[in-house]
Amino acid sequence: MNAPADPTPSLPALPAVTLEAVELVRVRVPLVRAFTTSFGRQTERDVLLIRVEAAGATGWGEVVTTAAPRYNEEFTDGAALVLRDHLVPQLVADGRTLGAAEVPGRLAGIVGHRMARAALEVAVLDAGLRAAGRRLADHLGAVVDRVPAGVSVGIPDGGIGELCTQVAGYLDEGYLRIKAKIEPGFDLAPMRALRELVGPDVDLQVDANAAYDPDDARHLAALDALDELGLTMLEQPFAANRIGDHARHAARWRTPICLDESIHDVHDAVDAVERGAAHIINIKLGRVGGLVESLRIRDACRARGVPVWCGGMLETGVGRAANVALAACDGFVLPGDTSASDRYFATDLTDPFVLEDGHLAVPSGPGIGRVPAGERLVGAERTSLLHP
Numbered sequence: 001m002n003a004p005a006d007p008t009p010s011l012p013a014l015p016a017v018t019l020e021a022v023e024l025v026r027v028r029v030p031l032v033r034a035f036t037t038s039f040g041r042q043t044e045r046d047v048l049l050i051r052v053e054a055a056g057a058t059g060w061g062e063v064v065t066t067a068a069p070r071y072n073e074e075f076t077d078g079a080a081l082v083l084r085d086h087l088v089p090q091l092v093a094d095g096r097t098l099g100a101a102e103v104p105g106r107l108a109g110i111v112g113h114r115m116a117r118a119a120l121e122v123a124v125l126d127a128g129l130r131a132a133g134r135r136l137a138d139h140l141g142a143v144v145d146r147v148p149a150g151v152s153v154g155i156p157d158g159g160i161g162e163l164c165t166q167v168a169g170y171l172d173e174g175y176l177r178i179k180a181k182i183e184p185g186f187d188l189a190p191m192r193a194l195r196e197l198v199g200p201d202v203d204l205q206v207d208a209n210a211a212y213d214p215d216d217a218r219h220l221a222a223l224d225a226l227d228e229l230g231l232t233m234l235e236q237p238f239a240a241n242r243i244g245d246h247a248r249h250a251a252r253w254r255t256p257i258c259l260d261e262s263i264h265d266v267h268d269a270v271d272a273v274e275r276g277a278a279h280i281i282n283i284k285l286g287r288v289g290g291l292v293e294s295l296r297i298r299d300a301c302r303a304r305g306v307p308v309w310c311g312g313m314l315e316t317g318v319g320r321a322a323n324v325a326l327a328a329c330d331g332f333v334l335p336g337d338t339s340a341s342d343r344y345f346a347t348d349l350t351d352p353f354v355l356e357d358g359h360l361a362v363p364s365g366p367g368i369g370r371v372p373a374g375e376r377l378v379g380a381e382r383t384s385l386l387h388p
């Protein structure tokens with residue numbers, strides 16, 4: 001069945017701006033603790049920011065790629081290259097003056113590289129909104145001033161004991177839901193222990209990052225057993241393209257299936273929902289190519305009664321600010337991977353996001369409401385892609 005046409009969300013108009021400069025700013029930021037998923041172990045972020053000068057304002061966006069193409073096919077060196085050689089030249093091919101809403105259209109001829117294009121969309125929009133003195137959250141139609149904070153807990157080096165200690169600590173801090181990473185061999189025993197520790201009422205979900213093989217009986221047996229634990233959702237058990245397998249097992253399991261890596265755009269979301277492969281969608285603005293596409297997915301899910309939430313990619317305050325604005329929009333009904341800065345970094349690049357009563361405040365300033373502090377970018381690698 002063809003997906004019904006899902007209209008483009010209409011955002012308020014903004015005056016066109018003239019791009020004066022575009023620069024890549026790349027800096028490494030250590031994580032406070034290693035973050036291990038089924039696809040690898042990260043101890044730092046290789047952060048790639050885009051800085052845009054337009055209409056007398058500076059806009060920022062964060063490319064949320066991982067350093068290696070293990071979460072999806074994008075990776076940070078590739079994103080820097082495609083921005084330099086394709087996306088930025090294409091953006092200005094018809095002139096440097098453009099409306100912020102025009103960015104996705106101008107980039108339409110280039111296939112994929114959604115994380116790179118999303119960051120460019122946010123940076124141009126941030127500059128345009130700052131020039132107009134408007135908040136991103138208001139521009140997107142945010143309905144709340146704070147968003148509930150979940151936390152994503154990696155597979156700890158120290159195994160089950162360390163997992164329980166970390167989760168107890170996060171609950172003490174006030175996090176409202178726990179997402180634990182699983183992989184074959186680290187699934188049933190740790191999640192049983194966690195459920196035992198936190199009790200039946202804590203919002204507990206798991207994320208496999210596509211590590212399970214639907215053709216492997218032992219993998220399926222582990223997932224079947226997890227189904228007894230009252231999990232809020234099972235995120236992306238199988239590979240991104242295994243929609244039919246997700247649907248087949250979703251029909252057997254009580255635990256709702258949430259898709260992350262499978263969803264690249266609104267068509268994927270509608271298709272997965274209509275085939276019964278997803279009960280919940282994780283929206284990451286980078287993974288789907290930007291804010292406009294995120295809202296399109298939100299709208300399609302809302303029309304079909306499917307809850308969505310805002311996923312994370314270990315963003316610094318730049319990317320987090322955009323995530324929090326998105327998470328504050330109508331339809332984002334489940335807590336996201338919107339944790340406080342100190343869950344990731346000893347010192348964030350921006351003023352930190354702070355957990356208050358289990359929530360993060362939506363930034364109050366214009367644009368995304370955060371800027372990287374100059375002193376934290378000392379030593380960053382800078383590449384100018386467009387000069388005045």
Ligand code: SMG
Pocket residue numbers: 037066071151152207209260311312313314315337338339
């Ligand atoms: O930002 O707190 C965060 C991380 C959330 O677990 C998280 N993201 O598949 O959902 C996911 C993972 C991918 C992270 S890889 C950098």
Ligand code: MG
Pocket residue numbers: 207209235236260261282311
């Ligand atoms: Mg995920």
